[in-house]
Structure formats: structure tokens, C-alpha cells
Amino acid sequence: MTAIHVCRGTLDDEERGDLVFAGDLVIFPGVTALDAFRDRVDELVRAELGTTDPESAQFALAPTEYLDAVREARQRVRDDTAAHRLLLTALENTGLAACDTYWDWVHLRVLPHGKEHAGAGTNWHRDTWASNLYAQTNWWTPIYPITAGRTITFSPAQWSEAVANTSSEWGPRAYRGSGAENAGGAVTPQLAPPQPTVPELQVVINPGDLLCFSGAHLHGTVPNESGRTRFSVEVRTLCRTDVEQGRGAPNVDGHASRSRHQWFHHVVDGTSLRSRTAFGFRAGPL
Template identity: 30%
Template sequence: MSNDFIQPYEGQTDEAFRAALYAGTVFLLPSSETTLRMRDHCWDRVCQVFGDDPRNASKRLSGDQLFQKAGLLRREFYESDVCRQGIADLLRQTGCDANQHLCDPVRLRVITEGGHHNPAAAPVYYAHRDTWYSNPQCQITWWMPLHPVSKYETFSFLPFYFDRAVDNDSGGFDYRQWTSKGTDLKIGWQDAEAGRRELYPRLQESLPQAQRVAFEAQAGEVIVFSGQHLHQTVPIESGETRLSIDFRTVCLPDHDKGLGPKNVDNRSTGDALAGHIPVSPADRGP
């Protein structure tokens, strides 16, 4: 599979931008004033909490210390008005009306060297579609590294399966049950034992390694793709911790019209759109 699978963003806007994503295109958005403002805000806080060398924090901190500090930042970024404003600005940058969108807010991801050997972290490395978590078919994922990353420390796509069904256990995931246990699961990785106890939907068959496409990116660049894409975190066998943020958006008019990729294998139940919030911080309820 050629590495030209991920396309440089060339100014597509609004409906054309989303239609390309719904058809399976993955865009690489260049860094901009908007993305660098969001990146710098998050990176500064990571450095304050993890120390001046956050990429090597796992070598200085115990597993419990790292988890607690990451959890503090996850909640902070998830609730951050700065991050919410960044989402709105990115939507406007791509010609979209932020007022017509809901978002699943910013989430911090911390992937440590050798983290795949920890049974409690196993779900981080499952191949999955974001739609398997009861998300709308028209949901779009935006992923940004907080530092330069190589293809050995990002994640890989399996684009051949964008419109082809794969064996999976998404039928066991129910959004209502998931959120009935509080916000820790919703925000992500606030519960150290959740990976052992909860069902995180995953691929249930082996697929050819050659069909996987990993990528590299610079701090502040953004990878944008449909929640339909099958993808999987790359285990870091040796090197430094990878820190990134991501968020998800749903265009409500597109959702109302039933737009988005065809559902080929998602059997999860419930509706995660109920947990999405207005993009603009000014729209936050009391």
C-alpha cells in the first residue's frame, strides 16, 4: 500500500471537505496559527505536569505516577475552553460552520515505550473503527501530535477495509451502559483497571500486515479521517513516549440527512451523539 494514501489538504471546504472524508480520503492539514496555538497550550501544560522532558517521563516516574498525571491532564484538556476554541477555529479554517457541529472534546493520548506489554493497556492497541463505540457514521476524527512523530510511533490505517466488513465484537458495546458508570470511561483512561474489565470493541480476525499504512507528522499538523476507518496504534518497542491529542466532530445537517460512509460492520448500540457537546465554549450550558 503506497504512502501517498494520506493526502495533503488542498483547500477543500465545507461539504466538499466532508464528502471527501466520507469517501475514505485521509487529509494531512499543515500546521497553522490555529493548530500551533492549540498544540503550544497543551504542550506547555504537559511539560508543567510531566517535567521538562515529557517524552522520557516514563523513565522518571512510576507507572502509577504517570497514570495520575496523565489523568489530570486528560480531564483538563477535555474540559478546556482553549481546546474547544481550537476546535471551532479548525472547523472554520476548513470552511465549516462551527455552529452546525457538535464535538467529542480533546483527549490526550500517552503511548509509552513498551506500554503494549501491560495487560491493563491492551485496548489502546486494539484495531478498531471509532464508529464501533456507538458513534455516528458521519463522525470525523482530528488527530494532532504534540511533537514530531515517525511512522514507528503513530498509528496505522487499514484502508482496504474502509468499505469492507471485518469480524469484530462491536455488538457487545452499548453506549448507555458505558456512560452509566460515570465520566471516567467517557473521558478515557481515568480508570486504571478499565482495560481489564470493560469491553473495548476490537478486530476479531488477522489481517495482512502489508495492508497497513503508518505515517509521520510534525507538531501542529493534523491528520483528519472518517470514524469509519479501521486503524490501530503502533506499539513503541524502543524510544520515547508519544503524546498526542485528538477530538471528533459531527456535522448535524449531515447526520440528519444520513450522510457518511455506509455502515458495513458496526453493531454497537446506543447513540454516542448524546454525549457530544456544542463546539463553541460560549454555547456551554449552566
């Protein structure tokens, strides 16, 4: 049974891991430094979209112009060291120990209103189907206010139940060649057809709140027909001690042939986690 914890204090890495590796969701409300991070991301987004209302810019710009601006905004956020410093400070303010933490990169997700943009979101997936790293922890936060009609969604019932998926044949090359990067979305291994009906839990948090969950959770994007564009940021972390000690979520249905330590770099010095694998890290629990 997935529980939702609202944590107004801090959790150290082990305390947080005990919750998220058991399938619980953790919400840190009003995280100090996250407003400054949001302000920085907002500044970058507005600079590219050229508007005072990014959530409605899709209706003011030509489609190609809009998608080009979104792509630039995503890259600006991915490259912006000031934003990264602020996000790391926010993570530390939840209790995370930076010295032991590796992350991938800071993803700005933009999901416009409308069925034609559905491909910019993500269908049901577990991140671990791709990374094969069961200590992977995801952090997610909206930049502007969201509703149940434009947010992230989970299927708690599938936390411990296997679902058929394409993880055995997926690889990063498929990601690069899919064109989905240009559409603004992330492609991970998917549910295998026929697609089951999945009971879901849509989570709505406020800007300034951080949602923390295991990369092994089955999750996806709510199709956005809310009339406004959803802007959110996510980053994935690994605690080195968890990896070394083999701590993490259970693997119920992942069939990836490799673990992607190389996607993760130290949050402070930028060294690759892959270089650490030579010292005998164990794979995640099977």
C-alpha cells in the same frame, strides 16, 4: 482505494465530507492556531509531569506517579476551555463551519514506550462500531514530533470490507467497567478473534498538522517501542447537516443497536446533539 489528500487551503463541510466519507485521508499541514493549541497542551502536560521533557518522563518517575500525572494531564486537557477555543479556531481554519458542528471532547492520548504500556493504545477498531454515527469525522494531531514507530495506523483495505467485531455486544458500560480509562486508553468494540493479519498504513505528520478521517476507518495505534512517549490529541465532530441529510460513510460491519448522538455537543453553545434527534434525524446509511 483510499487516497491521501494534502490540503493547503480550506475545504467546506460538504467538500471535506465528500472525501472522508469515501474513505480518503485528509492532511491539513501547518494549520494556523494549531501551534498555539499545542503550546497550551504542552503547558498543561509539563505542569502535571513536572519535567522539561514529557517524552522521556516515564523513565524519570515511578510508574504509579507517572500514570497518575498522565491521568491528571488528560483531565486538564479535557477541561481546559482555552485549549478548546484554540482547537476550534484551528478546525475553522481548515474550512469547518462551527455553527453546524458538534464534537465530543478533546482527548489527550499518551502512549509510553514499552510493551507493558500497550494497553494504553487502541487496537484495530472503527469508531463507528461504538457511536453508530456514520457522519462522524475524526481529527488527530501529534503534540511532539512522531515517527512511524509511534503514530496512528490505518487499514485502507478494510474500508469497504467487513471484519468480524464485537460491536453487537458492546456498550458504554463495558467501557466504564474495563479499567481502561485509568490505563489512559480508549476502549471501543474490537476485532473478534481470531485476529486477522491486517495490512496497514502508518501515517506520520508534523506537529501543527491536522489529520482528518472518517470514524468508519479501521484504525489503531502503532505499538510504541521508539524510546519516547507519544502525545497526541484527537476530537470527533459531526456536521449537523450531514446528520439531518443522512450523509456519511458506508456501514460495512457495524452492529451497534443504538446511535450515540448524546456524546456530541455544539462547539459553541454546548447544546447536546441528542436534543436534535427529537426532530427526526435519520440514522446513518446502512
